[in-house]
Amino acid sequence: MERAPTHTTLDDWIAREAVPFSVDSPAAVHAAVDTMVAGLGEPVELLGFGEALHGGEELLILRNRLFERLVTAHGYSAIAIESSFPRAHVVNEYVAGPVRQPGPASYEAIQESGFSHGFGRLAANRELVEWMRQYNADPAHRIKLRFYGFDSPTEMTSSDSPRQLLHFALDYLTSIDSASGQAYRARIDPLLGEDADWENPAAMFDPAKSIGRSPAATALRIETEDLISELHVRRPELVAKSDQDRYLEAAHYAVAARQLLNYHAELARESSERTASLLGIRDAMMADNLAYIVARERGRGKVLAFAHNSHLRRGKAEWQLGPDLLIWWTAGAHLNEMFGARYAVIGSGVGVSAANGIGQPEAGTLEARLAAAPGPARLIPTHKGQGLPTAAIETLPIRSGSTKNSTYFALTHQSFTDFDWLAVLDSVTYSRGGPPLP
Template sequence: MAKLRVDRDAVSSWLTESAIVLRTLEPEGGSEDLTPFATVLAGVQVVGLGEATHGSKEFFTLKHRLIRFLVRELGFTVVAFEAGRSACRAVDDYIASGEGTASAALTGLGYWTWDTYEVLALIEWLREYNASVPADRRVRFHGIDSGIDPVAVQLVAKYLDTVAPQRTGPFRAAIRTLTTSGTSTSIGGLVRESVAGAVRRVFRRKAVAGSESAHTASRVLRDTVEFLRADRAELVAASSVRDWSEVVESATELANAADIAAYPLLSAKGCAVRDRYLADAVRELTGDGERVVVWAHNGHVARSTVSRGVASMGAHLSDVYGSAYYALGLTFNQGSFQASRAEVAGNTGLAEFTVEPAVPRSAEALLARPGIGDYLIDFRAARSSEPVMAWLTTPAPTRSYGAIVGFWPMMKKVTGSVTLAEEYDGLAFVERTTRARSCEPGIDR
C-alpha cells in the first residue's frame, strides 16, 4: 500500500477551524469555552483522560477543569483513578462525608505521582461539590489499580479472622510469599522507592516470576475471593453488606496483583494483565448506568494495542462500550515535568525534566503549527476530511513519559510512535507545561 502524503497545511487549517480553544487551563476558569465538548460527548458513558507524563502541572489542572465540567454539566458521578482500589476508599470517604483530611487521604494512596497540590485541589473540590448537591448527584472516587496494599491485606485478614479463621493462616502465608520474594507491590510503591531499588526488584522478579511458590500464593488469594463471593448471604449476615463488599474488593485487588506479579516487572505480559484488570475495574463502576471519568496515563486510555503489542485498558473498554467510550489523550509542545530519574551512574530520585519544542514531523509539531495555544480537538469530526484522515492514520513520532525516566537527554525528542486515529478519539494539546508541585515533604517544590 502506498504511503499517504500528509498535507500539513490542510491539517493545520483544519485544526485552526475545528479546535475548541481553551481560555484557561485552570480549574476555576468556568465552562463557557467547553460547551462544544458537551456535543462531542453526547452518548458517551466512559471518558478516559490521559496524560503524556505523570508530572505536568498543566495536565493535572486541565483534567481537574474537565472533571468539573463533566460532573456539573454532563452528570458524571464517578471519578476512577489509576491508583489502588483499597487505598482510594479514604479519598472516597473524605469527599462523601468529610471524614479525615484531603491531604492524608491523598498521601495514603502511596503514589508520589498524584501526591501534588494539583490533585489535592481536585479532591478538595469534589468534597465541596458533594456537600452542595443532593445525594443522587454526589460523586464517588474509586481506584482501579491493583497492588499488595497493606490496607487491603489488613482488611481481608481481619475479616477472615472473624468469619473464617481457618483461612487466615494460608492467606497471610500467601502474602508473605509474594512480598518477601520481591514479586509484588503496587505500581505506586515501585515509583515511590529509589530507582536503584526498583531495578534490583526487576531482576529479583525475573528469577521468581512463574515459580511454584508464586503460583501457589496466587491460587490461595484467588480461592479467597471465590470463598467470599460464594458465601455472600452468610457472610453479609455475619457482618454487613458494606463490610463484605469492601473485603471482596480488597481481596480481588490482592488476587489481581498476584496475577500481575507472576510475570517479570514491567514485562509485556504483566502490563497486559494489569491493563485488563484496570478495564475490569472500570466496567464494574458502570454497572448501574453511571457515567465514569477515568484519570490515567495516555498508554492506558488509548483505544488500540499500544507499546509492545499490549492491549491497553482503553482497548478493552472500546470492545465493551464502542463509541460510548471516548479516549482523550493529553500531549504538549514544550516545557517541563517531574519524574523519577534512572541513571546508570546512580543519580536517582525525583527530578525535573525539560524538553524543547517538538521535533519536525512529530505529532506534537503539527498540533503546535496553528499557533492557537491550548485546545481540544475531536478526531471523530475529521472522518469526512481526506487530508486530515491521511494524517491521523499515518504513524508519527510522539512523546510519552512514565513515572521513571532514563537515558536522558537522549529521550528528550521522542519516545515512540503513534497512529492518532487508532489510539484516541481526541486530544487535548497544551503548548507549554511546567513541573507538577509535589506535596511530599523534603521534595523541592
C-alpha cells in the same frame, strides 16, 4: 452521533473544528467541555483523559477543571486516577467528609498512604481531593462524589504484598460469618509471610528473587480462589446480610488479590517476554478495576478516568526498552472491548515544556499543526480518522521527545484512532510537588 465531516487537509480540519480555550478561564473551559460532551453523545459511561507525560502541571489543572464541569453539568459522580486501587480507599473516606468519621482528618494523613507513585505529593491532586471534599460537604449535593484509584498495586521498581487486598475481603466475610472468615484467615495469614518478601525491589530485575512461585505463594493462590468461590456461591446470603455495594466491593478486592498473585507469579518466571507480560497484566488489572468502578457508579453517575495516554489509548502500547521492543494490550484496548461506545477517551499533547526537556515541535508534526491554531489550548475531535485525509495522517512526522522526562510520548498517526478527542496545550510547566528531573 452525526456523520463526521469531510476535510481535504489536516489544516482544514484544525481550522474548522478546533475549540480554543485557556485553562485559566473557567468560562472558556466550560464551553469547550460542553462542546466535547455534546460531540461524544449520550452512551458514554466512562470518559478517559490521558496525559502525554507524568509531570505536566497544566494537564493536571485541566483534569481538575474538566472534572468539575463534568460533575456540575454532565452527571459525573466519580474520578479514578492512575494510582493504587486499594490505597485509594482511604482517600475516598477523606473525600466523604465527617459523615464517615472516624476517618482521616486531614490531607496530610492520606498523602502517602492513599496514593501510589508518590502522586499524593502533587499539589494539583491535593486541590482535586479538597475540592471533592468541599463539594460533598454541601447538603444541596445529594449525590456525593467518590474518588478511586484504578492502577494495580505495583510500582515500576516493586510490587505490593497481597495482604491489604485479602484482608479487606476477609474483614467483610468475618463481619457476616465470623467462623468462616476466621478459618480463612487462619489458613491465609501464615502463607502471606512477610510483606518485605513480596515487595523486594530486586524481584523486578531478577526472577530468582521473587517468591511468586514459591510453595507458599502457590498455596495462597489456591486459598484465594477458594475465597472468591465462597463469596460468589454465597452472594444472595451475603448481600442480604450486608448490602450489594459492600458485597461487590469485597468480591472485587478478592479478585484483585488473585490478579496481584498472578503478577507475582509472572515476576518469578524466567522468560524473554516477562516484562511485556507484566505490563500487560497491569493494564488488564486497570481495565477490570475501571469496569468495577463504572458498575458501582451506575445509577449514581458517570466516571472520569485519568492516566497516561499510553494506558487509556485504544491501540496496543509499544515501548522501546534498550534493545527490546515491548508490545502489550493497553487498558484502553480492553475497555474498548468491554464498553464499546460507552467508553470514550481524550488524548493530550503539548507544544513545549522547558522544565520537562521538551523543545519546539518540528514543522508538520501533529503538535506543531495544532499549536499553531488559536489557543493557548484547544480540543479537537479525531472522528477516528474518518472524513480526514488518510495519506496525510499516515505520513505525519513524529516530533522529537524529551531530554529530561522519560514518561513523555509524542502524538502519532495512531492517535487518530486511539483517541476520540485531543487536547493540545501550547506549553506546560513541571508539576508542583513532583520528584526532581535530571
